[in-house]
Amino acid sequence: MDLYDVSFFFSTMWVGPFWFAMLIFPEHELTRKALQGPWFFLGPLIVWWLVTIANPQALADLASDATDPSGILEGLAVIMGSKPGAAATWAHMVAGDIFVTRWIWKRCLDHNAPRWVAATAVFFGVMLMPVGLALCAALVRGDQAAENQALPSA
Numbered sequence: 001m002d003l004y005d006v007s008f009f010f011s012t013m014w015v016g017p018f019w020f021a022m023l024i025f026p027e028h029e030l031t032r033k034a035l036q037g038p039w040f041f042l043g044p045l046i047v048w049w050l051v052t053i054a055n056p057q058a059l060a061d062l063a064s065d066a067t068d069p070s071g072i073l074e075g076l077a078v079i080m081g082s083k084p085g086a087a088a089t090w091a092h093m094v095a096g097d098i099f100v101t102r103w104i105w106k107r108c109l110d111h112n113a114p115r116w117v118a119a120t121a122v123f124f125g126v127m128l129m130p131v132g133l134a135l136c137a138a139l140v141r142g143d144q145a146a147e148n149q150a151l152p153s154a
Helices: 003-024 029-034 039-054 056-066 072-080 083-110 115-127 129-139 144-150
Strands: none
Touching: 003 029, 003 039, 003 083, 003 115, 039 056, 039 083, 056 072, 056 083, 072 083, 083 115, 083 129, 115 129
């Protein structure tokens, strides 16, 4: 096991408790406190910096490739095809996923989304973030609890 294996494991495990808290205990005070500050995404962000500092040549290569628009995708593929590149990319994605998932969770709470909507959106927020974001955008509207109370019963 090397630095890159450890960084992959650490960035994944870092977001797990925050994700589970949003998923299982969305309204608990400890969940709210844990997600107030930057701690929920700080772990993967630190991993990204450590992996990048450990292999600064990859970032230099990416910057060099960016000067030639026809080669930037190829350069990115080469970097991501390496352990350092994959570890940095993973930490980058995990930090983004948990950041967006926190926004989804907060939006669901603020709009009193039904539990199944919130849980589904939060689940996919980390597992497949574009799906979680789309679900939240499509299913979370206004104050849903107030809207449901205003509807006449049939």
